[in-house]
Amino acid sequence: xxxxxxxxxxxxxxxxxxxxxxxxxxxxxxxxxxxxxxxxxxxxxxxxxxxxxxxxxxxxxxxxxxxxxxxxxxxxxxxxxxxxxxxxxxxxxxxxxxxxxxxxxxxxxxxxxxxxxxxxxxxxxxxxxxxxxxxxxxxxxxxxxxxxxxxxxxxxxxxxxxxxxxxxxxxxxxxxxxxxxxxxxxxxxxxxxxxxxxxxxxxxxxxxxxxxxxxxxxxxxxxxxxxxxxxxxxxxxxxxxxxxxxxxxxxxxxxxxxxxxxxxxxxxxxxxxxxxxxxxxxxxxxxxxxxxxxxxxxxxxxxxxxxxxxxxxxxxxxxxxxxxxxxxxxxxxxxxxxxxxxxxxxxxxxxxxxxxxxxxxxxxxxxxxxxxxxxxxxxxxxxxxxxxxxxxxxxxxxxxxxxxxxx
Amino acid sequence: xxxxxxxxxxxxxxxxxxxxxxxxxxxxxxxxxxxxxxxxxxxxxxxxxxxxxxxxxxxxxxxxxxxxxxxxxxxxxxxxxxxxxxxxxxxxxxxxxxxxxxxxxxxxxxxxxxxxxxxxxxxxxxxxxxxxxxxxxxxxxxxxxxxxxxxxxxxxxxxxxxxxxxxxxxxxxxxxxxxxxxxxxxxxxxxxxxxxxxxxxxxxxxxxxxxxxxxxxxxxxxxxxxxxxxxxxxxxxxxxxxxxxxxxxxxxxxxxxxxxxxxxxxxxxxxxxxxxxxxxxxxxxxxxxxxxxxxxxxxxxxxxxxxxxxxxxxxxxxxxxxxxxxxxxxxxxxxxxxxxxxxxxxxxxxxxxxxxxxxxxxxxxxxxxxxxxxxxxxxxxxxxxxxxxxxxxxxxxxxxxxxxxxx
Numbered sequence: 001x002x003x004x005x006x007x008x009x010x011x012x013x014x015x016x017x018x019x020x021x022x023x024x025x026x027x028x029x030x031x032x033x034x035x036x037x038x039x040x041x042x043x044x045x046x047x048x049x050x051x052x053x054x055x056x057x058x059x060x061x062x063x064x065x066x067x068x069x070x071x072x073x074x075x076x077x078x079x080x081x082x083x084x085x086x087x088x089x090x091x092x093x094x095x096x097x098x099x100x101x102x103x104x105x106x107x108x109x110x111x112x113x114x115x116x117x118x119x120x121x122x123x124x125x126x127x128x129x130x131x132x133x134x135x136x137x138x139x140x141x142x143x144x145x146x147x148x149x150x151x152x153x154x155x156x157x158x159x160x161x162x163x164x165x166x167x168x169x170x171x172x173x174x175x176x177x178x179x180x181x182x183x184x185x186x187x188x189x190x191x192x193x194x195x196x197x198x199x200x201x202x203x204x205x206x207x208x209x210x211x212x213x214x215x216x217x218x219x220x221x222x223x224x225x226x227x228x229x230x231x232x233x234x235x236x237x238x239x240x241x242x243x244x245x246x247x248x249x250x251x252x253x254x255x256x257x258x259x260x261x262x263x264x265x266x267x268x269x270x271x272x273x274x275x276x277x278x279x280x281x282x283x284x285x286x287x288x289x290x291x292x293x294x295x296x297x298x299x300x301x302x303x304x305x306x307x308x309x310x311x312x313x314x315x316x317x318x319x320x321x322x323x324x325x326x327x328x329x330x331x332x333x334x335x336x337x338x339x340x341x342x343x344x345x346x347x348x349x350x351x352x353x354x355x356x357x358x359x360x361x362x363x364x365x366x367x368x369x370x371x372x373x374x375x376x377x378x379x380x381x382x383x384x385x386x387x388x389x390x391x392x393x394x395x396x397x398x399x400x401x402x403x404x405x406x407x
Numbered sequence: 408x409x410x411x412x413x414x415x416x417x418x419x420x421x422x423x424x425x426x427x428x429x430x431x432x433x434x435x436x437x438x439x440x441x442x443x444x445x446x447x448x449x450x451x452x453x454x455x456x457x458x459x460x461x462x463x464x465x466x467x468x469x470x471x472x473x474x475x476x477x478x479x480x481x482x483x484x485x486x487x488x489x490x491x492x493x494x495x496x497x498x499x500x501x502x503x504x505x506x507x508x509x510x511x512x513x514x515x516x517x518x519x520x521x522x523x524x525x526x527x528x529x530x531x532x533x534x535x536x537x538x539x540x541x542x543x544x545x546x547x548x549x550x551x552x553x554x555x556x557x558x559x560x561x562x563x564x565x566x567x568x569x570x571x572x573x574x575x576x577x578x579x580x581x582x583x584x585x586x587x588x589x590x591x592x593x594x595x596x597x598x599x600x601x602x603x604x605x606x607x608x609x610x611x612x613x614x615x616x617x618x619x620x621x622x623x624x625x626x627x628x629x630x631x632x633x634x635x636x637x638x639x640x641x642x643x644x645x646x647x648x649x650x651x652x653x654x655x656x657x658x659x660x661x662x663x664x665x666x667x668x669x670x671x672x673x674x675x676x677x678x679x680x681x682x683x684x685x686x687x688x689x690x691x692x693x694x695x696x697x698x699x700x701x702x703x704x705x706x707x708x709x710x711x712x713x714x715x716x717x718x719x720x721x722x723x724x725x726x727x728x729x730x731x732x733x734x735x736x737x738x739x740x741x742x743x744x745x746x747x748x749x750x751x752x753x754x755x756x757x758x759x760x761x762x763x764x765x766x767x768x769x770x771x772x773x774x775x776x777x778x779x780x781x782x783x784x785x786x787x788x789x790x791x792x793x794x795x796x797x798x799x800x801x802x803x804x805x806x807x808x809x810x811x812x813x814x
Contacts, residue, residue: 016463050483056423057487058494065493068501069486072479076457079476083461083468094475099550120550143506143527 002167003125004029007039007135007157011174012231013077014044022231023084025172026130030090035125037164039135039157040081042073063108064144067137071097071145074134074153082132093124094132097145102138102156104146111138111146113155116163133160151212158215162222169224171211172231177238178203178210181254181396185389188400192252194239199252202344202378216240250354251345254396256388258339260290261313262371264305265320267330270296274327275304281319287312291340291373291382301330305371307382310336338370339388342380343395355379361398367391409574410532411436414446414542414564418581419638420484421451429638430491432579433537437497442532444571446542446564447488449480470515471551474544478504478552481541481560489539500531501539504552509545509563511553518545518553520562523570540567558619565622569629576631578618579638584645585610585617588661588803592796595807599659601646606659609751609785623647657761658752661803663795665746667697668720669778671712672727674737677703681734682711688726694719698747698780698789708737712778714789717743745777746795749787750802762786768805774798 006026013019022038030036050069054061075096082094101117124131135153140146148155154171161169178200181189195203197220204213210228219226219240229237268274279289293305308316313336324332348354358379362369367390371382383391413433420426429445437443457476461468482503489501508524531538542560547553555562561578568576585607588596602610604627611620617635626633626647636644675681686696700712715723720743731739755761765786769776774797778789790798 016460019464053423053483053487054490057426058490060494061490062493065486065489065501068489068503069483072482072486075479075482076460076476079472079479080460080464082472082475083465086469086472087465087467094472096475096552145503 001033003035003037003164005037005039005157005161005164005166005169006172007153007170008041008081008172008231009153009174010041010044010047010077012172013040013081016080018231019043019077019080019084020087022081022172023088025231025234026081027085027088027090030130034167036130037121037125037160037166038081038130038132039153039160040074040077040132041135041153042070043077043080046073046076067108067111067147068145070147071134071137074136078132078134085130085132090130091128092130092132094134095120095124096134097137097156098139098143100131100133100160102159104138104140104148106140106142106144106146108146110149111140113138113148113159116159118160118164121160121164148214151215154212154215155218158218158222158224158226161224162218166224168227169219170227170229170237171215172229173210174230174232175210175228176230176233176235177228178240179253180251180400181392182256186254186393186396188397190400192238193236194241195252196346197240197242198377199344199346200240202342202375203253203255211240250347250351251343251399252347253344254392254399255342255344256339256392257342258385258388259310260307260338260340260382261310261316261334261336262305262307262338262382263316263320263332263334264303265324265327265329265332266303267301268304269328270300270302278304278320278323278327279306281323282308282316285315285319287316287319291371291380293371307338307340307371337385338382339385339391340380340382341388341391341395342378343399344378346377348377348379357398358395361394362391365390365394367394408440410442410444410571412444412446412564412568412571412573412576413579414560414577415448415488415579415638416560416581417448417451417454417484419579420447420488423487425638426450426484426487426491427494429488429579430495432638432641433488434492434495434497437537441574443537444528444532444567444573445488445537445539446560446567447481447484447539448542448560449477450484450487453480453483474515474518474554475552477554478541478544481543485539485541492537492539497537498535499537499539501541502527502531503541504544504563505546505550507538507540507567509566511545511547511555513547513549513551513553515553517556518547520545520555520566523566525567525570528567528571555621558622561619561622562625565625565629565631565633568631569625573631575634576626577634577636577644578622579636580617581637581639582617582635583637583640583642584635585647586660587658587807588799589663593661593800593803595804597807599645600643601648602659603753604647604649605784606751606753607647609749609782610660610662618647657754657758657764658750658806659754660751661799661806662749662751663746663799664749665792665795666717667714667745667747667789668717668723668741668743669712669714669745669789670723670727670739670741671710672731672734672736672739673710674708675711676735677707677709685711685727685730685734686713688730689715689723692722692726694723694726698778698787700778714745714747714778744792745789746792746798747787747789748795748798748802749785750806751785753784755784755786764805765802768801769798772797772801774801 085092104111135156226240492499511518542563590596633647
């Protein structure tokens with residue numbers, strides 16, 4: 001039929017039984033007459049176990065040696081999966097990143113794919129082999145092992161699909177697809193049949209991490225059609241592609257991110273360039289600022305508020321605490337008991353009432369909005385962390401009550 | 408000073424503490440002004456753990472995929488050791504077999520080194536790096552991972568020492584060197600300062616496995632001076648080399664092998680070629696026959712007795728049971744309650760009384776000899792397994808009582 005790339009994450013190959021299950025999926029696809037390239041991550045906790053071993057010996061180990069260590073993880077899972085496929089009686093070969101032709105930059109631990117030369121993969125497919133490739137890894141120009149960073153296996157799979165013009169790239173996970181909200185928390189959450197690349201990117205940055213962002217960006221760039229699908233139920237998943245005309249929904253999902261902190265610098269003198277200086281100081285330390293709100297204070301001063309990821313809270317404090325006085329500002333306050341709730345949807349571009357509907361849902365639930373941020377396909381609000389789950393449910397039922405869907 | 412190759416086995420790098428100990432040995436050698444190449448095996452039980460994982464999925468997995476799996480073991484230990492060396496503040500780089508230039512045959516699981524191209528190792532040494540190389544592995548002409556078989560790390564180390572003309576190749580183990588007998592069993596056993604390659608080879612085949620045989624053969628061929636030394640005590644070990652003039656001992660060691668079985672085919676017709684047929688039948692199934700004894704029986708028949716490794720006992724039975732009748736022989740008997748006790752020593756070539764002294768020791772201990780086999784530098788006897796430890800002690804004290812040594 002065609003060429004299918006299938007990617008399986010660590011939980012999908014966590015133990016012998018799961019590996020056999022994956023072998024069954026792969027060989028079923030092969031039996032249907034497809035060429036199949038399989039990309040695997042390291043088994044379950046292997047990567048974390050290896051990191052723990054390294055930490056015990058040298059917490060300051062070089063990234064080069066860390067990559068040398070970690071690439072052993074996918075080597076183990078790839079060979080085990082190949083053995084499982086052999087057990088089912090199918091021809092198979094496992095290939096390491098470098099054998100599969102992944103040439104990367106030298107940025108150990110977060111290397112970028114520079115070229116993918118798929119000659120060996122092609123040769124094995126010509127021999128009618130199922131090809132199992134280790135995700136997450138490659139070699140640099142010095143022939144040293146590199147890794148693409150966490151979630152890099154998605155990127156490996158999309159790269160193969162892009163270069164080899166695969167008919168589809170299936171990303172198998174332990175969820176059944178992309179949902180309108182977290183199905184464990186929001187009763188009415190439902191699986192989407194399709195979603196655009198941009199919506200998927202917004203959802204990923206909002207904490208609904210189903211696909212690695214770099215992989216979605218690459219899929220968008222090369223027009224690789226993705227399918228997010230469960231390795232356990234094997235039910236039809238969610239297709240990620242450029243245009244999703246079949247569904248005319250206002251929004252495609254509601255997401256919550258409670259790993260944020262809010263900072264306010266009170267009484268900043270109203271002089272040009274001060275905001276720039278503050279944010280460039282943070283940027284220099286790799287602190288990403290998300291929602292920004294500037295309000296006029298008293299006596300020619302203003303208040304600047306913004307959010308950062310909770311993990312950057314201490315760095316932000318360290319940078320700003322001495323700087324506030326220097327700026328001539330009054331004080332610095334912060335709050336980590338906040339959450340960001342967002343709705344995402346390509347449909348909202350042409351429907352101006354979406355924000356109002358979202359705010360109405362929050363108002364009806366008596367939830368106070370502290371900050372607002374919007375983009376073309378996203379609206380985010382910052383609220384108290386205690387209200388977050390209630391907010392997601394209220395917003396979700398506003399948009400996804402059966403009679404409202406498709407309005 | 409020079410170039411030192413140091414090899415550390417699995418038990419020497421079994422955990423974080425041991426890895427740090429190895430890093431200490433390596434960097435001490437480096438500090439003395441030497442170039443150092445380190446060869447490591449997989450940590451402790453890693454190889455066995457990986458084999459267990461494979462068995463659970465597919466006990467009949469291909470050797471190609473097994474090699475892909477197992478080579479991850481040294482990759483982990485090599486990177487961890489490099490991290491430990493980094494921790495001590497020394498420049499280091501770890502290299503996989505293929506990066507270090509090991510090109511092998513395609514006989515997965517028991518590949519032979521075809522070429523070693525040490526350009527990368529040399530380049531790293533020129534940069535004053537300590538170079539850590541994964542033992543036991545290489546790549547074949549298709550760029551697929553291969554392993555050299557168990558004990559192959561010794562061979563990797565000797566190959567590097569041979570090709571790079573190292574000044575010494577130190578094999579670190581958990582014993583302090585080569586002993587005149589098993590020091591855990593024989594009270595007077597003492598460490599040898601030096602031993603010849605041939606003596607080492609005979610001792611290895613006799614069950615006193617300190618060094619892998621292939622590595623000793625390679626060391627002999629290329630004149631690589633080996634040192635067997637403890638990674639724990641770091642005391643002066645045993646030197647293995649061509650000529651050991653400093654010690655004029657009659658024998659260099661007493662070894663016991665109780666993993667043998669004895670077979671006798673009784674009443675074989677005395678026709679030419681029958682013995683050959685029997686042994687070629689066994690050889691075809693990879694059963695190695697060791698001591699052979701042929702004795703004249705009654706009525707123009709003979710009895711043929713021989714020993715095999717205990718692990719081949721069942722195969723031998725399966726082959727010979729139906730064959731005995733076909734041969735016209737009377738019966739087949741076997742006994743696995745036997746042990747082979749041997750003495751080895753280059754000195755015995757020029758001292759004809761050695762065998763007599765050995766038999767005298769056994770006689771004085773009232774131990775019955777059932778078979779005898781001799782080579783230029785070895786005498787082996789087959790005795791009851793129950794007598795084995797007593798025999799080793801008796802023979803050892805015969806040759807190694809202080810006033811006898813050096814006679």
